[in-house]
Amino acid sequence: MTKIWPIPSIEERPFSSIKETRRVALVTTTAAWEAVKDRLDLPTVWGTEVIEATVNSWKGLLEGFEGEVIYAVGGGLAVDAAKYLAAEKNLPLVSLPTALSVDAFLTWASGYREDGCVRYIETQCPDRLIVDYDVLRAAPESIRSAGICDTLSIATGRWDWKDADAKGMNSPATKYIPYIDQMAESILQGSYDCAPSAGKGEREGLKQLLDCLALEVQMCNLIGHSRPEEGSEHYFAYSVENTMGKGLPHGDLVGPGILVMAELQGQDTAPLRKALEDCRIPLESIPREAFLQTLKTLPEYCSKHQLPHGIAHDLTEHQIDGLFPD
Ligand SMILES: [Zn+2]
Numbered sequence: 001m002t003k004i005w006p007i008p009s010i011e012e013r014p015f016s017s018i019k020e021t022r023r024v025a026l027v028t029t030t031a032a033w034e035a036v037k038d039r040l041d042l043p044t045v046w047g048t049e050v051i052e053a054t055v056n057s058w059k060g061l062l063e064g065f066e067g068e069v070i071y072a073v074g075g076g077l078a079v080d081a082a083k084y085l086a087a088e089k090n091l092p093l094v095s096l097p098t099a100l101s102v103d104a105f106l107t108w109a110s111g112y113r114e115d116g117c118v119r120y121i122e123t124q125c126p127d128r129l130i131v132d133y134d135v136l137r138a139a140p141e142s143i144r145s146a147g148i149c150d151t152l153s154i155a156t157g158r159w160d161w162k163d164a165d166a167k168g169m170n171s172p173a174t175k176y177i178p179y180i181d182q183m184a185e186s187i188l189q190g191s192y193d194c195a196p197s198a199g200k201g202e203r204e205g206l207k208q209l210l211d212c213l214a215l216e217v218q219m220c221n222l223i224g225h226s227r228p229e230e231g232s233e234h235y236f237a238y239s240v241e242n243t244m245g246k247g248l249p250h251g252d253l254v255g256p257g258i259l260v261m262a263e264l265q266g267q268d269t270a271p272l273r274k275a276l277e278d279c280r281i282p283l284e285s286i287p288r289e290a291f292l293q294t295l296k297t298l299p300e301y302c303s304k305h306q307l308p309h310g311i312a313h314d315l316t317e318h319q320i321d322g323l324f325p326d
Pocket residue numbers: 149150234250254
């Protein structure tokens with residue numbers, strides 16, 4: 001059997017209007033909870049504040065767990081843990097994002113760290129995604145619309161996908177599909193268009209960004225892989241996290257990854273840079289030394305972790321030195 005996951009049912013409403021009668025298990029993070037707790041009145045019988053994304057830490061949450069429905073309040077860290085618990089406990093899951101920081105609110109997999117890389121396991125798609133644009137507007141600027149990194153990554157991801165096709169390096173399961181590639185390009189265009197408004201925290205822009213993320217996720221669900229949206233820019237992010245530590249948000253790592261890979265691919269980086277800047281993605285969080293070191297070891301990293309083929313696999317010292325002329 002091949003199963004194709006849906007995206008969550010999406011409701012736009014104030015968090016304060018949520019009425020819940022079932023016993024709630026609350027999965028959140030400290031900062032996110034502080035930001036929205038006054039808007040919520042949930043019959044919580046169990047709760048946890050997630051601090052890391054490892055399968056072991058999620059397993060640890062199973063002991064003592066209680067509740068009939070799981071609420072994930074926060075960003076990617078909270079929802080990935082909540083999706084794991086929902087799958088293990090076979091319970092419904094309601095996701096309340098406090099920032100549009102990633103696409104994880106819409107997906108059926110949880111990203112976890114293992115051996116210095118990010119892996120995904122099939123868990124469970126949230127049943128309901130509740131979007132309160134007042135909450136999103138109030139989120140910290142640098143993460144509020146950082147989910148755009150998961151649609152701008154189409155620029156570099158689809159390049160890798162097509163290039164791998166030309167080199168005969170796509171597996172049968174991830175073969176290049178021209179019309180999907182064009183659809184991905186159109187989602188990329190939609191992200192460029194909404195970036196200025198989303199970056200300001202306006203409903204219109206954030207709504208379009210959410211639509212772009214939902215289209216990207218549903219498209220990947222249908223084809224069964226993420227090649228149109230995930231490539232060398234994500235590999236860079238996964239690798240550089242080992243040097244930078246776990247504290248940095250996804251956008252701080254993927255954003256610079258998109259720019260550097262697009263440049264190496266010979267693409268015009270100006271529209272990407274503008275969209276990232278419009279969405280206030282911090283592009284200077286990674287020190288030059290860590291940046292260089294990551295690029296130089298990236299080909300080895302990619303083969304070690306058996307990542308699908310991209311430009312990151314083939315980087316040469318010469319190319320890298322060309323990026324940073326002294
Ligand atoms: Zn991502």
